[in-house]
Amino acid sequence: MAVAKFAEIKDHMLTQIEIGAWPEHSRVPSENELAEQFSVSRMTARRALQELTEQGILYRTQGVGSFVAALKSQSSLLEIRNIADEIQSRGHSYSAQLLQLTELPCPAVIASALGLKHQQQVFFSLIVHYEDQLPLQLEARYVNPQQIPDYIQQDFSHITPHLYLSQVAPLTEAEHTVEAILPDHFTCQHLQLKKPEACLRLTRRTFSRDGAVSLAYLTSPGSRYRLGGHLNFAPEKRS
Amino acid sequence: MAVAKFAEIKDHMLTQIEIGAWPEHSRVPSENELAEQFSVSRMTARRALQELTEQGILYRTQGVGSFVAALKSQSSLLEIRNIADEIQSRGHSYSAQLLQLTELPCPAVIASALGLKHQQQVFFSLIVHYEDQLPLQLEARYVNPQQIPDYIQQDFSHITPHLYLSQVAPLTEAEHTVEAILPDHFTCQHLQLKKPEACLRLTRRTFSRDGAVSLAYLTSPGSRYRLGGHLNFAPEKRS
DNA sequence: CCACAAAACTTGTATATACAACCAAAAGTC
DNA sequence: GACTTTTGGTTGTATATACAAGTTTTGTGG
Numbered sequence: 286m287a288v289a290k291f292a293e294i295k296d297h298m299l300t301q302i303e304i305g306a307w308p309e310h311s312r313v314p315s316e317n318e319l320a321e322q323f324s325v326s327r328m329t330a331r332r333a334l335q336e337l338t339e340q341g342i343l344y345r346t347q348g349v350g351s352f353v354a355a356l357k358s359q360s361s362l363l364e365i366r367n368i369a370d371e372i373q374s375r376g377h378s379y380s381a382q383l384l385q386l387t388e389l390p391c392p393a394v395i396a397s398a399l400g401l402k403h404q405q406q407v408f409f410s411l412i413v414h415y416e417d418q419l420p421l422q423l424e425a426r427y428v429n430p431q432q433i434p435d436y437i438q439q440d441f442s443h444i445t446p447h448l449y450l451s452q453v454a455p456l457t458e459a460e461h462t463v464e465a466i467l468p469d470h471f472t473c474q475h476l477q478l479k480k481p482e483a484c485l486r487l488t489r490r491t492f493s494r495d496g497a498v499s500l501a502y503l504t505s506p507g508s509r510y511r512l513g514g515h516l517n518f519a520p521e522k523r524s
Numbered sequence: 525m526a527v528a529k530f531a532e533i534k535d536h537m538l539t540q541i542e543i544g545a546w547p548e549h550s551r552v553p554s555e556n557e558l559a560e561q562f563s564v565s566r567m568t569a570r571r572a573l574q575e576l577t578e579q580g581i582l583y584r585t586q587g588v589g590s591f592v593a594a595l596k597s598q599s600s601l602l603e604i605r606n607i608a609d610e611i612q613s614r615g616h617s618y619s620a621q622l623l624q625l626t627e628l629p630c631p632a633v634i635a636s637a638l639g640l641k642h643q644q645q646v647f648f649s650l651i652v653h654y655e656d657q658l659p660l661q662l663e664a665r666y667v668n669p670q671q672i673p674d675y676i677q678q679d680f681s682h683i684t685p686h687l688y689l690s691q692v693a694p695l696t697e698a699e700h701t702v703e704a705i706l707p708d709h710f711t712c713q714h715l716q717l718k719k720p721e722a723c724l725r726l727t728r729r730t731f732s733r734d735g736a737v738s739l740a741y742l743t744s745p746g747s748r749y750r751l752g753g754h755l756n757f758a759p760e761k762r763s
Numbered sequence: 764c765c766a767c768a769a770a771a772c773t774t775g776t777a778t779a780t781a782c783a784a785c786c787a788a789a790a791g792t793c
Numbered sequence: 794g795a796c797t798t799t800t801g802g803t804t805g806t807a808t809a810t811a812c813a814a815g816t817t818t819t820g821t822g823g
Contacts, residue, residue: 289776315803326778331804339578344636347804348785352632465704465722465746483704483722483746507704507722528806554773565808570774586774587815641785 290325294333297323302342302353303377313343313351367448368424368503372416380418383441384475385411388430395427398490399497408436410446413475420476421509426501432493446501454493462488463512468504476506483507529564533572536562541581541592552582552590607663607742608684611655619657622680623714624650627669634666637729638736647675649685652714659715660748665740672737685740693732701727702751707743715745722746 301307319330337343345351372379391407408428487503540546558569576582584590611618630646647667667675726742
């Protein structure tokens with residue numbers, strides 16, 4: 286058997302959800318209906334539903350039915366991931382648009398955060414990250430030119446700044462803050478938000494051995510993105 | 525059936541692992557052996573093994589067997605603290621107002637998250653946390669009455685639900701998601717927001733050994749609250 | 764002893780069946 | 794109309810069976 290039947294059913298259901306044929310909280314076919322549609326036994330159809338439920342994609346209620354759970358992009362608080370990897374690991378297509386890559390005099394706040402002097406030159410990049418053609422995150426990043434002198438010559442349409450930086454200057458430390466903000470007009474435009482909506486803004490400052498490397502403002506619409514974390518207090522359950 | 529057979533097998537195996545009878549990487553009984561020991565079918569024994577594998581407690585290899593996984597050492601990278609402690613550690617005054625403490629039929633989403641049945645009764649509390657007389661957080665919490673039957677009799681003007689729960693049912697696990705939302709009118713009122721502003725909503729689901737204990741929605745105005753974290757990437761040690 | 768084949772055992776997938784628990788809506792009753 | 798009962802659909806648990814796929818052990822022939 287090339288690919289398991291229950292996996293084919295899962296695939297089909299995931300597709301239906303992704304293309305929007307099955308919206309959030311809508312009912313999905315019952316075990317018996319799926320069994321008939323795919324010419325499998327109920328137990329096999331059940332397995333597909335079961336595993337999707339365990340993945341948090343569906344929720345089920347005995348005696349009622351199975352439904353599509355609220356679907357949002359999610360990244361982990363506990364690991365620092367490349368946004369591109371994150372999107373691709375969900376099976377979606379990733380793309381990015383470079384809006385700016387320049388050198389500019391350092392605003393006071395940035396200078397302080399990166400340990401530079403006021404008005405000293407600093408690298409600045411502005412990138413929109415897309416998940417399936419929909420803007421997921423606006424990345425505004427200031428980079429310490431003393432530590433990464435070649436930053437401004439990179440081609441960030443093929444490598445994310447985060448990935449590049451972690452290759453060039455191994456991170457030793459990172460500092461995060463998470464805020465909820467209402468984006469300004471400029472941000473709304475680039476995130477293709479018709480009306481301002483609540484956004485998550487992750488501020489990330491990274492350090493290498495020699496000090497602060499970069500300060501990034503990562504802004505994502507609250508309706509498209511959330512952060513997730515899983516903490517274990519007992520050494521007996523999953524990562 | 526009071527408790528499912530596959531659950532009994534899981535319990536037994538968890539106990540064996542916890543007391544050290546089955547050390548790390550040791551082989552556990554095969555599907556057939558468990559089936560005979562517990563007088564169940566292979567499929568039922570298989571389910572116990574399967575679920576323990578999904579929880580990361582076992583690992584299995586086709587043709588070889590099932591084994592106890594390595595216990596994970598835990599570093600809580602991002603610690604989400606008791607709101608009262610947090611406020612007081614900033615040198616501000618903390619107070620709380622209890623708005624509701626009732627029992628109500630369980631909405632489907634809550635039931636699913638807490639492992640309860642639809643429409644089953646669930647405890648619900650609604651509390652506003654104040655920092656220096658200014659509302660900082662609205663806490664809406666659903667509590668599993670099977671695990672915390674006395675929840676509804678507590679005096680939450682003198683102890684936070686989070687603190688009470690962690691005393692009564694030691695947490696083994698917590699799951700968090702962070703979102704940015706625009707609060708509804710009701711939430712705005714209790715947070716004393718004249719105009720709706722972007723809010724951080726922290727959803728926290730806590731577990732004890734017997735399953736999900738509570739699900740809390742913690743909503744704070746973006747202008748008054750943010751989450752901070754600090755991650756260290758110490759050199760990895762590999763043997 | 765070695766090489767190879769066969770057997771035994773393990774996990775993985777799939778089916779057909781049965782019954783229990785639960786829910787919602789329809790049907791019946793007062 | 795209000796209430797109760799029934800009924801059909803749905804998920805949850807459990808069993809017996811079969812075969813596939815992978816690994817280890819055993820056995821056999823050379």
